[in-house]
Amino acid sequence: MSGNRWQLLAGAAGILGLVLAPTFLDSFWVFFLAEILLFILFAQSFNLLFGYTGLLSLGQSVYFTVGAYTVALLIRQWKPGVGLLLPAGVLTGMVSAALVGSLAVRVRGHGFIIITAVPTVVLVLLGQDQSAWTGGDNGLNIIPPKLLGQYSFFDPTVSYYAVLPCFLATMFFLRWLLATPLGQAFLLVRENEARAAVLGYDTLRLKFVAFVIAGGIAGLAGALDALVTAYVIPSSASWTVAADAIIWTLVGGAGTLLGPVVGTGVLLFAREFLSDIWAHGYPLLLGLVLIGVVLFAPQGVVGALRKRMGG
Amino acid sequence: MLLTTRNLTKHFGGVAAIQGLDFQVDALETRAVIGPNGAGKTTLLRLIMGELTPTRGEIFLNGQPIHHLPSHRIARLGIAKAFQIPQIFPSLTVAQNVQAGVGHGLASLWLNGGRQAQIRERVAQVLDQIHLADKADLPASELAHGEQKRLEIGLALAQSPQLLLLDEPTAGLSHAETDEIMQLIRSLQGKTTLVMVEHDMRVVMSLADTISVLHFGQLLAQGTPQEIRANPKVQEIYLSQHG
Numbered sequence: 001m002s003g004n005r006w007q008l009l010a011g012a013a014g015i016l017g018l019v020l021a022p023t024f025l026d027s028f029w030v031f032f033l034a035e036i037l038l039f040i041l042f043a044q045s046f047n048l049l050f051g052y053t054g055l056l057s058l059g060q061s062v063y064f065t066v067g068a069y070t071v072a073l074l075i076r077q078w079k080p081g082v083g084l085l086l087p088a089g090v091l092t093g094m095v096s097a098a099l100v101g102s103l104a105v106r107v108r109g110h111g112f113i114i115i116t117a118v119p120t121v122v123l124v125l126l127g128q129d130q131s132a133w134t135g136g137d138n139g140l141n142i143i144p145p146k147l148l149g150q151y152s153f154f155d156p157t158v159s160y161y162a163v164l165p166c167f168l169a170t171m172f173f174l175r176w177l178l179a180t181p182l183g184q185a186f187l188l189v190r191e192n193e194a195r196a197a198v199l200g201y202d203t204l205r206l207k208f209v210a211f212v213i214a215g216g217i218a219g220l221a222g223a224l225d226a227l228v229t230a231y232v233i234p235s236s237a238s239w240t241v242a243a244d245a246i247i248w249t250l251v252g253g254a255g256t257l258l259g260p261v262v263g264t265g266v267l268l269f270a271r272e273f274l275s276d277i278w279a280h281g282y283p284l285l286l287g288l289v290l291i292g293v294v295l296f297a298p299q300g301v302v303g304a305l306r307k308r309m310g311g
Numbered sequence: 312m313l314l315t316t317r318n319l320t321k322h323f324g325g326v327a328a329i330q331g332l333d334f335q336v337d338a339l340e341t342r343a344v345i346g347p348n349g350a351g352k353t354t355l356l357r358l359i360m361g362e363l364t365p366t367r368g369e370i371f372l373n374g375q376p377i378h379h380l381p382s383h384r385i386a387r388l389g390i391a392k393a394f395q396i397p398q399i400f401p402s403l404t405v406a407q408n409v410q411a412g413v414g415h416g417l418a419s420l421w422l423n424g425g426r427q428a429q430i431r432e433r434v435a436q437v438l439d440q441i442h443l444a445d446k447a448d449l450p451a452s453e454l455a456h457g458e459q460k461r462l463e464i465g466l467a468l469a470q471s472p473q474l475l476l477l478d479e480p481t482a483g484l485s486h487a488e489t490d491e492i493m494q495l496i497r498s499l500q501g502k503t504t505l506v507m508v509e510h511d512m513r514v515v516m517s518l519a520d521t522i523s524v525l526h527f528g529q530l531l532a533q534g535t536p537q538e539i540r541a542n543p544k545v546q547e548i549y550l551s552q553h554g
C-alpha cells in the first residue's frame with residue numbers, strides 16, 4: 001500500500017516538475033527537454049512492441065519519418081492548425097504501420113526483423129530520390145503554424161508546452177492500455193505466442209494491433225519533432241535512428257513504462273553534455289554502458305532497480 | 312460422435328507420422344491413446360488442435376469440419392490441450408497464467424474487461440483444482456516441474472473445454488505426483504471428454520474407458536483396458552520394444 005502511495009507521490013512530483021520546468025530552466029534546456037520528451041515517445045513505440053509484445057522491430061524510424069513528413073507536407077500545401085497536424089501524423093503513422101505490419105506479423109523471428117527493417121532503407125532512398133518535395137539530403141525547412149493562433153513554435157517554451165500534453169497523454173494512454181485485457185494479451189504473445197494461440201488468442205491480430213498502435217505513437221513523435229525543430233529530412237527514417245530507440249529502451253528497461261523515460265533522458269543528456277567537451281566521448285560511454293547493461297542488468301536500469309527493491 | 316477423423320494423414324518430409332487414421336471419440340468418454348515412441352500420438356493431438364494442417368483427410372467436431380481452422384478458432388470451439396512439456400507464461404504469476412486460459416481472443420477481450428469478478432472467481436476455482444492456490448502470486452518460472460505440469464493442465468482447464476487433450480500428463484512425475492494428477496483427471500471424468508496420451512500403464516488402465524493403440528501412425532487396436540491387455544498384437548509391440 002505505502003509503496004503505491006510513494007509511486008503516486010513520485011509521479012505527481014514528476015509531472016509538477018515537468019509543468020514548471022520552463023520557469024527555472026533557460027531556453028536552451030527547455031528546448032532540449034521538449035526533444036527528450038518526444039524522443040521518449042519514440043522509444044515507447046519500440047517498447048510497446050519489444051518490451052510488451054515481444055516483437056523486435058528495427059523500423060520504428062519509418063513511422064516517425066512518415067509522421068514528420070505528414071506535418072511538413074500538409075503545412076506546405078494547406079497550412080492547417082496544430083490540432084489537425086498532430087492527429088494527421090498519428091494517423092499516417094498508423095496507416096503505414098498497418099501496411100508493413102500486415103505482412104510482418106505473419107512471419108516469426110528473423111523474418112519479422114528483416115521485414116520491419118526493409119522500409120527504413122526504402123524510405124531513405126525514396127526520400128533522396130524525390131528531393132523536389134522531400135528536400136533530399138538537405139531536408140526541408142518548414143514554418144510551423146502558430147499555436148492557438150498566436151504562439152510561435154520558434155519560442156522553446158511554446159514548443160515545450162505543445163509537447164508536454166502529448167507526452168503525458170501518451171504515457172497515461174499506455175498505462176491504461178497495458179492494464180486492459182488487450183494489453184494483458186500482448187504479454188501472452190511476448191511470453192509464449194504458440195501457447196497463446198492454443199488458448200484461443202488470435203495472435204496475428206494481437207501483433208497487428210500492437211504494431212499499428214506503436215506506429216501511431218512513432219508518428220506522433222515524428223509530427224512533434226517536425227513542429228519543434230521546424231525541419232524534416234528523409235535520413236531520419238534510417239535504421240540507425242530506429243536503433244537509438246532500441247538502445248534507449250534496452251538501457252532504461254524494456255517492458256516497463258519508466259525504462260524508456262530513464263534511458264532516453266540519461267543517454268540524450270549524456271550525449272549533449274559530452275558533445276561539447278569530448279567528441280568521441282559519447283560513443284565510448286554508450287559502448288561501456290551497453291556492455292554493462294548486458295552483463296549486469298539485462299532488464300535495464302529500471303528492471304534491475306525494481307528487482308532489487310522487490311527482492 | 313464428438314470427434315471424428317477421416318483418412319487423417321500427416322507427412323513430415325518422407326515420414327508418415329499419421330497414416331489414413333479413422334478415429335472417433337464419444338462425448339464424455341475418457342480415451343487413452345498409447346503406442347511406442349514415434350507412433351504419432353503427439354502429432355495426432357497437434358492435428359486436432361490445429362497446430363498442424365493435415366496432409367490429407369478431415370477432422371470433425373460435432374459433425375463440423377475443423378481441420379482447416381487455425382488453433383485459436385479451434386480453441387474457441389471448446390477444444391483445449393495440455394502440452395507434454397509445460398508451455399506456460401514464465402514471467403507471469405501462476406494466477407495470471409490461469410487467467411490467460413479464462414480469457415479468450417481479441418473479439419471478447421473488451422467484454423472480459425466488464426466481467427472481472429466472474430473471471431477472478433473462475434481463476435480461484437481452477438487454482439484450487441490444481442492445488443496451486445497458495446502459489447498464486449509466484450512467477451510461474453519458479454514452480455517445480457510437478458507444479459508446472461499441474462499449471463499446464465490448469466491453463467487448459469481454465470478454458471472450460473468440452474474436449475480436453477492431455478499429452479502425457481504424468482511424464483517425469485513421481486509416484487505421488489502421478490496420483491495427484493490421476494485424482495484431478497478423475498474429478499473431470501463424466502463432465503468433460505478426455506483424450507489422453509499416456510505411457511504410464513497404471514494411469515491408462517485405471518482411468519480409460521477405451522484405449523486406442525497407435526503404431527506407425529495407424530490404429531493397431533482399440534478396446535477396453537481388459538481387451539487391450541489381452542491383445543496379442545499389442546503385447547508383441549510392447550514386448551519387442553522393451554525386450
Ligand SMILES: Nc1ncnc2c1ncn2[C@@H]1O[C@H](COP(=O)(O)OP(=O)(O)OP(=O)(O)O)[C@@H](O)[C@H]1O
Pocket residue numbers: 323326327328346347348349350351352353354355
Ligand atoms: N515437426 C516434426 N518434423 C519432422 N518430423 C516430425 C515432427 N513431429 C514429429 N515428427 C516425426 O513423426 C513421428 C511421430 O512423432 P510423434 O511425436 O507424433 O510421436 P509420439 O507417438 O508422440 O512419440 P513419443 O511417445 O516419443 O512422444 C516421429 O517419427 C517423429 O520423428
Ligand SMILES: [Mg+2]
Pocket residue numbers: 352353354395
Ligand atoms: Mg509425444
